[in-house]
Amino acid sequence: MLQSKLFTKTIKEAPKDEMSFNAQALIRAGFIDKLAAGIYSFLPLGLRVLDKISRVIREEMDAIGGEEILMPVLIPKENWAKTGRWETLDVLFKLKGEDEKEYALGATHEEVITPLCRKFLFSYRDLPIMPYQIQIKFRNELRAKAGIMRGREFLMKDMYSFHADQADLDRFYEVAKQAYFKIFERLGLGGITYLTYASGSSFSKYSHEFQTICAAGEDTIFICDNCRMAVNKEIIKDQEQCPICGNKKFREEKAVEVGNIFKLANKYSQPFGLEYVNDKGEKKEVAMGCYGIGPSRVMGTVVEICHDERGIVWPKEIAPFKVHLLLLSNKSSWENNKKEADKLYQKMREQGIEVLYDEREEKGAGEKFSEADLIGCPIRIVVSDKTLAEGSAEVKKRNSADSKLVKIDNLVKELTQS
Amino acid sequence: MLQSKLFTKTIKEAPKDEMSFNAQALIRAGFIDKLAAGIYSFLPLGLRVLDKISRVIREEMDAIGGEEILMPVLIPKENWAKTGRWETLDVLFKLKGEDEKEYALGATHEEVITPLCRKFLFSYRDLPIMPYQIQIKFRNELRAKAGIMRGREFLMKDMYSFHADQADLDRFYEVAKQAYFKIFERLGLGGITYLTYASGSSFSKYSHEFQTICAAGEDTIFICDNCRMAVNKEIIKDQEQCPICGNKKFREEKAVEVGNIFKLANKYSQPFGLEYVNDKGEKKEVAMGCYGIGPSRVMGTVVEICHDERGIVWPKEIAPFKVHLLLLSNKSSWENNKKEADKLYQKMREQGIEVLYDEREEKGAGEKFSEADLIGCPIRIVVSDKTLAEGSAEVKKRNSADSKLVKIDNLVKELTQS
Numbered sequence: 001m002l003q004s005k006l007f008t009k010t011i012k013e014a015p016k017d018e019m020s021f022n023a024q025a026l027i028r029a030g031f032i033d034k035l036a037a038g039i040y041s042f043l044p045l046g047l048r049v050l051d052k053i054s055r056v057i058r059e060e061m062d063a064i065g066g067e068e069i070l071m072p073v074l075i076p077k078e079n080w081a082k083t084g085r086w087e088t089l090d091v092l093f094k095l096k097g098e099d100e101k102e103y104a105l106g107a108t109h110e111e112v113i114t115p116l117c118r119k120f121l122f123s124y125r126d127l128p129i130m131p132y133q134i135q136i137k138f139r140n141e142l143r144a145k146a147g148i149m150r151g152r153e154f155l156m157k158d159m160y161s162f163h164a165d166q167a168d169l170d171r172f173y174e175v176a177k178q179a180y181f182k183i184f185e186r187l188g189l190g191g192i193t194y195l196t197y198a199s200g201s202s203f204s205k206y207s208h209e210f211q212t213i214c215a216a217g218e219d220t221i222f223i224c225d226n227c228r229m230a231v232n233k234e235i236i237k238d239q240e241q242c243p244i245c246g247n248k249k250f251r252e253e254k255a256v257e258v259g260n261i262f263k264l265a266n267k268y269s270q271p272f273g274l275e276y277v278n279d280k281g282e283k284k285e286v287a288m289g290c291y292g293i294g295p296s297r298v299m300g301t302v303v304e305i306c307h308d309e310r311g312i313v314w315p316k317e318i319a320p321f322k323v324h325l326l327l328l329s330n331k332s333s334w335e336n337n338k339k340e341a342d343k344l345y346q347k348m349r350e351q352g353i354e355v356l357y358d359e360r361e362e363k364g365a366g367e368k369f370s371e372a373d374l375i376g377c378p379i380r381i382v383v384s385d386k387t388l389a390e391g392s393a394e395v396k397k398r399n400s401a402d403s404k405l406v407k408i409d410n411l412v413k414e415l416t417q418s
Numbered sequence: 419m420l421q422s423k424l425f426t427k428t429i430k431e432a433p434k435d436e437m438s439f440n441a442q443a444l445i446r447a448g449f450i451d452k453l454a455a456g457i458y459s460f461l462p463l464g465l466r467v468l469d470k471i472s473r474v475i476r477e478e479m480d481a482i483g484g485e486e487i488l489m490p491v492l493i494p495k496e497n498w499a500k501t502g503r504w505e506t507l508d509v510l511f512k513l514k515g516e517d518e519k520e521y522a523l524g525a526t527h528e529e530v531i532t533p534l535c536r537k538f539l540f541s542y543r544d545l546p547i548m549p550y551q552i553q554i555k556f557r558n559e560l561r562a563k564a565g566i567m568r569g570r571e572f573l574m575k576d577m578y579s580f581h582a583d584q585a586d587l588d589r590f591y592e593v594a595k596q597a598y599f600k601i602f603e604r605l606g607l608g609g610i611t612y613l614t615y616a617s618g619s620s621f622s623k624y625s626h627e628f629q630t631i632c633a634a635g636e637d638t639i640f641i642c643d644n645c646r647m648a649v650n651k652e653i654i655k656d657q658e659q660c661p662i663c664g665n666k667k668f669r670e671e672k673a674v675e676v677g678n679i680f681k682l683a684n685k686y687s688q689p690f691g692l693e694y695v696n697d698k699g700e701k702k703e704v705a706m707g708c709y710g711i712g713p714s715r716v717m718g719t720v721v722e723i724c725h726d727e728r729g730i731v732w733p734k735e736i737a738p739f740k741v742h743l744l745l746l747s748n749k750s751s752w753e754n755n756k757k758e759a760d761k762l763y764q765k766m767r768e769q770g771i772e773v774l775y776d777e778r779e780e781k782g783a784g785e786k787f788s789e790a791d792l793i794g795c796p797i798r799i800v801v802s803d804k805t806l807a808e809g810s811a812e813v814k815k816r817n818s819a820d821s822k823l824v825k826i827d828n829l830v831k832e833l834t835q836s
Binding site for chain 2: 011035042043071072076094103
């Protein structure tokens with residue numbers, strides 16, 4: 001993409017009303033815009049990242065048998081009333097329509113997916129199924145100060161699984177867990193994201209959170225490096241040792257909950273009467289699980305973790321562009337240098353390399369360099385008088401201080417191999 | 419995709435509370451599910467179609483310089499108050515948050531995009547720009563009886579264009595018009611979709627609608643076959659002749675508004691103070707246009723138009739799958755026939771042909787045929803004892819009564835060329 005065509009611009013001053021680092025950096029770099037507390041627009045660069053995060057999640061959900069659907073935002077009161085959550089779920093945004101019907105905006109979708117599946121699930125042969133969606137969700141938070149890590153409006157992937165019995169739910173729950181680890185690895189949060197025991201409810205002893213170590217996190221977890229697991233502070237009894245292996249080296253960390261998975265068992269199938277007929281002809285309740293990840297929260301978390309004093313350092317798979325190509329030049333050689341950089345840009349595009357090309361004539365080298373650092377594409381390539389004198393371009397990774405000259409003729413080949 | 423893995427099923431009886439044909443057919447075929455009047459879930463087959471419609475629109479918007487963004491659903495009252503629409507736009511769903519702030523759910527996004535662009539537009543060099551989004555929109559309709567043709571909640575592509583002056587707006591408006599014709603052509607509505615003069619407002623004499631001839635449409639238009647244009651009945655003065663060419667053969671038709679475009683001029687830039695500095699250093703108001711298409715309404719319209727008594731007949735580019743492969747067999751030859759059909763399925767997938775494969779053993783031929791007709795993929799391919807005796811499969815287009823046998827070895831090649 002030509003940077004001159006991008007309608008957003010980087011912003012020099014961090015917005016004063018924004019307290020979280022992730023939102024400050026993303027607003028300054030032109031990825032998002034704040035409409036109100038906890039409510040953001042995703043601008044062209046930001047939407048590219050959000051879409052890439054969603055794509056990674058979608059691929060891994062499809063790989064374990066997920067079927068993508070899209071459920072509504074407006075959910076009638078009667079659905080919530082069935083489970084009692086119209087009264088008990090305090091984050092619901094409620095409203096009344098012209099038809100005098102009451103609705104709440106979807107904060108979670110068990111009250112939609114369960115009666116929906118009742119229309120298609122009859123026999124044990126129809127199980128298991130794992131529908132999921134990537135949809136905007138709403139939480140009526142009193143305060144929203146964590147940027148896109150905790151929005152009033154945010155994107156969410158929520159999968160629901162339906163099983164003939166607890167054993168099949170247990171089996172799939174482990175499959176989903178592994179898929180989640182794969183997702184966080186691909187999103188650049190591998191190694192610092194821990195499966196974390198958290199409070200359960202009447203229907204299961206624990207739930208599991210995926211917590212990413214992050215100073216800006218709202219949660220506190222205790223990590224056992226022996227088990228490679230963590231326990232949320234909320235449920236911990238003994239802060240001195242791991243409840244699983246007894247390890248005494250239990251370290252406390254601030255963390256962000258980037259995902260969570262629950263065994264719901266019959267909590268929702270029961271009120272909605274979701275039953276099936278087993279192979280003996282008996283009616284049985286369906287066992288359910290649910291599995292959430294928020295792409296917008298992941299995006300905020302990545303920014304909190306992957307940055308330096310100059311800007312964002314995007315992980316490869318979710319960067320808005322793989323390459324940021326900068327054209328620098330003296331006035332006299334502008335036309336020649338631009339011709340060379342244009343050719344390179346064209347060649348990269350032909351090879352399917354995603355590239356943001358800063359071909360703006362009115363911007364100086366200093367501004368182009370600092371914008372490239374702020375935006376944070378993984379590879380910066382500079383074409384200038386100096387590099388062209390060597391028949392080369394300068395290649396520098398965003399996460400490294402070193403740069404090298406690469407012959408222009410070899411550059412695209414090297415990029416497609418990296 | 420294996421049909422046995424699809425969690426939805428076709429439904430024999432049309433739902434009793436659903437009056438529109440499009441929703442009846444889409445519910446019966448397992449594309450959508452009704453949660454409440456005007457509020458639907460998109461199931462796996464339906465989401466595939468919706469995504470394909472969005473993709474066509476996205477490609478054509480990108481081709482004319484559009485930049486995709488995503489704006490919020492929750493829009494604060496103060497934004498609507500600036501333009502007076504908090505009071506005048508009667509379709510707004512309004513609600514109050516825990517923070518005592520009032521919001522309306524986005525029914526349109528001028529009140530968000532205009533102040534947003536104010537942060538990035540300063541000079542004539544920054545113009546024109548054409549941001550757009552594909553986002554869920556909400557309209558607080560008293561009644562909602564037209565299926566997904568008029569929802570309380572629906573998907574919408576809305577582009578907004580920003581220009582230095584009326585002349586540049588006029589220029590781009592024509593470009594957008596042509597892009598819209600291309601979109602409707604690709605969506606299978608070419609030839610029956612007319613640019614239609616409709617009521618304007620204080621800021622422009624007319625707006626333009628794109629109206630598709632459709633018996634289930636809520637609008638009435640008068641078409642001049644000479645001008646290849648139409649006029650909405652709402653604004654017509656003389657039903658006897660075309661106001662442009664005077665043609666007396668003015669025919670009346672029921673139609674669905676599948677898109678609309680407006681020259682907004684300064685209607686929104688003025689209240690939000692959206693100005694730029696021209697090349698003479700003078701402050702000027704930005705001229706705006708807006709351009710809408712609803713992918714979910716388009717989907718409903720296509721179903722109203724492209725069907726026969728047996729089911730939906732999807733246009734090629736938006737069909738959920740290009741091919742519906744049916745495996746039929748006597749019990750004795752099941753294993754052999756399945757092996758042949760599996761091979762064919764594998765080969766098609768390797769060639770990137772999208773195929774729904776009905777490999778269910780428990781379903782008879784009659785049921786498979788009628789489900790294939792109901793779902794409506796463009797090409798049906800049958801592998802059976804009879805066809806395999808000839809080393810062939812039977813190929814039939816959904817929109818034709820004729821079928822032919824094609825040698826299995828030649829089939830994939832023929833499909834990739836069609």
